[in-house]
Amino acid sequence: MADTRAPSRPATAPPPPEDAEPPLPPTLRRNAPLVPTDSAASRALAAVIAILTFLAALCAGAAEIVASSAGQWQGAVAQEVTVQVRPGPGRNIDADVSRAEGIAKAAPGIAEARVFTKAESERLLEPWLGSGLDLSDLPVPRLITLKLASDATPDLKALRANLTEALPGVASLDDHALWLQRLSTMANTFVGIGVGIVALVLAATGLAVVFATRGAMAGNKEVVEVLHFVGANDDYIARAFQSRFFRLGLRGGAIGAGAALLAFALAGVLARVSRSGPAGDEIEALFGTFQVSWRGYVIIVVIGVIASLVTGVVSRITVRRFLD
Incomplete structure (x- = not known):
């Protein structure tokens, strides 16, 4: 039986509304931005x-x-102080160092004391004087490094007074305050x-x-x-x-x-x-x-x-x- 239906019409787009603006011609369109990047x-x-x-x-x-x-x-610097023991005529430097070490260890707030030997003290002068020099005739001071305890506040003023009283003109305490100030500056x-x-x-x-x-x-x-x-x-x-x-x-x-x-x-x-x-x-x-x-x-x-x-x-x- 022959098909008597009418051929279907192709779908067409709906007409644009009457109030719609017509598209701009391609020659008037601006594809580039106002300020190109x-x-x-x-x-x-x-x-x-x-x-x-x-x-x-x-x-x-x-x-x-x-x-x-x-x-x-x-x-690091604030956790340590230094005791300097200077040699003097008629004095036993080793005895003075031992006495200063005992006074430092007895002070509250001092966790550890380390005494520099004579060779170690002389080695500290090598950056300024050079190596290979005989410093045995020079009055090189001896150093004692004191490590401060973290759980206690040491009384450095009292320790300085005790060292000055026990070893006047021989022992001195350096709390590195000047170096800390310069470092901070x-x-x-x-x-x-x-x-x-x-x-x-x-x-x-x-x-x-x-x-x-x-x-x-x-x-x-x-x-x-x-x-x-x-x-x-x-x-x-x-x-x-x-x-x-x-x-x-x-x-x-x-x-x-x-x-x-x-x-x-x-x-x-x-x-x-x-x-x-x-x-x-x-x-x-x-x-x-x-x-x-x-x-x-x-x-x-x-x-x-x-x-x-x-x-x-x-x-x-x-x-x-x-x-x-």
Whole structure:
């Protein structure tokens, strides 16, 4: 039996509503953003921000290492005091050292006392006088290192008075307060210099963004005028520039902060490897373990975020001033 049904009609799209706006012709469509981020100038600005963020992060990390090492030095120095016993004519230096050691051990708050031998005391002068010298005829003082107890507060003033009374003009107590003060001043100065350098680098980042924003505004002057003509306000234009430059700053800040984190990680690995070499003791004594603590890593990440925020805020302020 033949099929008598009428052929089905192809499905057609519903007609557009009467109030719908017709689409723009392809020649009038703007596919590129208002402020292009993939141009040569944008890539150069991102590179500048990355370099400046890297330098700022290096300064901040170095300042954190110095502050941490200074804290360790201060803690180690503050846990020890030194008794110096000077030889004198007609006196038995060994007897004076034994008497000073007994007075120190009897004082409350002293956990341990270590007497330096004559050879050890002479060896301490080698960095200044050189090695291989006969110091037997020189009145080299003898030293007694006292380790303070952590669970008790020693009365160093009373101990100094007892040593002076028992061995007047012979024994003296050094609590290293002068060295601690100098060490604290040095560490605070270095940290202050690091903070100042970070501030200058961020200021340089802001200036670079100012010039880049002005250049972008000059290059898109006709587009800005058209936007004003069709009713766009200054806030819309400023947000567009701020969004684009914030992305550039975020990219540059992430690259710079990531490079700084990688640099400190590699430096820590190299420090651990070189610690077994002949210069390992000197490096560890000067810089500690050369490890950035979690606080240092957080500071580096924060610097990258601040660089991005500075880029966005400065670009918005520059655009508003340009439009005004």
